[in-house]
Amino acid sequence: MTTPSDTSSIQLRVHRGGGPQTPMLQDYEVPAHAAASLLDGLRWLRANADDTLAFRYSCINANACKECMVRLDGKTVYACTAKLEPGRTYDVAPLPNKRLVRDLVTEIAPSKERLFEGEDGDGD
Structure with a gap:
């Protein structure tokens, strides 16, 4: 974790990709007031910076x-209850399991347990 000099923002390093896309990390800056x-x-981020960001x-x-x-x-958290601190950088990744x-x-x-699953496991 690094500490940016600007304490009015929060840095998020977000895992991007999946499926046919090559995984990568993308850096974003979020105003601290918008990220309790x-x-x-x-x-x-999705509303103001990148509407392609997928999360559930x-x-x-x-x-x-x-x-x-x-x-x-590196810790499994609920995004709705994980508190962020201004002036910090956080790594955000999907569940590994x-x-x-x-x-x-x-x-x-x-x-x-998924509906409409084909025998080959691809949903067809």
């Missing part, structure tokens, strides 16, 4: 749906 939680920061959430009550789970600096769909989105349901 990691989910707030990711939503700000379905907030009804914090920590209830478990859809926003990601890795933050799930099939990667794209960016921070991983497969939630085991293949045997």
Whole structure:
């Protein structure tokens, strides 16, 4: 983790790619006032900086749906409850034990529980 000199922002290094895309890290700067939680920061990024950023959430009550789970600096967290501090850089990655769909989105349901799954496991 590095510490940027500007404490009015938060730096996010986000895992990008999946499927046919080559994985890479992309650096983003988020205003500190827009990122009390990691989910707030990711939503700000998608609305203001990069509408192609893929992540999953379905907030009804914090920590209830478990859809926003990601890795933050190597630890598994709920993006909706993970607090960010201004002036810091964070690494954000998808869950390592799930099939990667794209960016921070991983497969939630085991293949045997998904509807319309073909015998070859590709959904056809």
